[in-house]
Amino acid sequence: MHEVSLNEIGRTLNLTADDMEPLEQAHVRFPVRITPGLLARIDPSDPLDPIRRQFIPSPEELIRADHESADPLNETKSSPVSGLIHKYPGRVLILTSCRCPVHCRFCFRKTNLPRSLTGLSGSELDRIADYIRNDCSIHEAIFSGGDPLMCSDPELGALVELMSTIPHIETVRVHTRVPVVWPERITDGLVRILTSGKPLWVVLHINHSLELDDSSRDAIRRLADTGIPLLNQAVLLRGVNDDAAVLADLSRTLIRNRVHPYYIHFLDPVLGTAHFAVSLAKARRLIRILREILPGFAVPRLVRDLPGKHSKTEHLKEC
Ligand code: SF4
Structure with missing residues (x-):
């Protein structure tokens, strides 16, 4: 690239x-x-x-605001072994790669991303596998990062295969921006790897419909055609998508491309991002409008990650 x-x-x-x-x-x-x-x-x-x-x-x-932090979700406290985060019951995040094809200026892992250009070492992977094998309550492995699709095909293939060898892992999830920002990476070989192991879901990160062009739509179609379920998690960002018409257009675009608009996240207060923040009152207003103009399945769930919680905090009920 x-x-x-x-x-x-x-x-x-x-x-x-x-x-x-x-x-x-x-x-x-x-x-x-x-x-x-x-x-x-x-x-x-x-x-x-x-x-x-x-x-x-x-x-x-x-500008650095007082309430911002380098690790707003306190993830380092939830990392029992290097490269793995175990925050929520039943699932673990594997930080497969420290690389991303793009750097989103609001990324809550921005202070960790440039630290290394390599993926997980063999010994880190062994320790991660041991950790998961020893905890039968873990049913899902989430490949995150960085972006997991920045791993080479052999690296990704090894991870998918490793998850297949652990009986209590039922599903794998891949969190990625690659199909949209670097669609050429979605090759037949990559698709074969993604469909070679445990049932796998792909979670995209698209915040505005303008991010999609013909090649990214085609990459998404190739994933959808294999039967891989596709979800989207967006981040609510001032000046990007804090507008009901923009969000409605995003949802309709996703649905047309067979992607379920699953979550819309509040911004995590990482250093230097206050200019992206949207108030809770405005976020609720936006969701209320979306409910009036979209079918229920096209309205994303308004959530935020809070340090110390065992699941995402949902703000739908109050809307
Ligand atoms: S692609 Fe994801 S991990 Fe990479 S910079 Fe953007 S938000 Fe962060």
């Missing part, structure tokens, strides 16, 4: 030296990363373009 440089971003979006300065500062803290395909979908004449806002840092990212 071609790595897009800051200069290329500057040229494509017609950024001035003044625009580049905060971008370079933000890049030092959390490297700017965007795929060529996604960069090409940004309208350079629109400073409020929803793709630009998600992937190109704004000066506000350099």
Whole structure:
């Protein structure tokens, strides 16, 4: 995959030296990363373009609010072995890769992502397998990261096969942005690996319908055609999708592409993201409107992750 440089971003979006300065500062803290395909979908004449806002840092990212933290979900406390998070009963998260094809400026794992370019080592994988084997209450393995589809085919194949050898693992879930931001990665070989083990679900992360183009729609279709269930979890982001018409359009686009709009998450308060925050009152208002204009299955569940809770906290009932 071609790595897009800051200069290329500057040229494509017609950024001035003044625009580049905060971008370079933000890049030092959390490297700017965007795929060529996604960069090409940004309208350079629109400073409020929803793709630009998600992937190109704004000066506000350099501001640190008091309530923000480097690890807002306290995940390090829920990691009994390196590369595994066991927060919720019955399921574990395996941090298969520290790499992502894009860096979302609001990512709650942003402080961990650039720490390594390699995936799990053999000994880490052994310890993860032992941990899961020794706890029969774990029925689901969630491949997360970074982005699990940044693993090579052999690495991913080994993980899928490993899960097949553990009898109490019933399902595997893959959390990924790759089909949308780097659709060329969804090859026949990759699809064969994903369908070779335990029943597997793919959870996409799409926040705005403009993220999809013909090639990403095609990648999603190829996954859906194999029978892999597809869900979407979006993040509610000020200036990106905090608008009922935008959210309704996203839901309809997902349904048309056979993706269930499953969750809409509150922003996790990681460092430098206050400019993306949406109030609970506004979020509830948006969901109320969606309920009026969409069929029930197309309305995502409004949730937030809170440190110390044994499941996601849902805000639907109060809406
Ligand atoms: S793709 Fe996911 S893990 Fe990667 S930067 Fe975006 S939100 Fe974070």
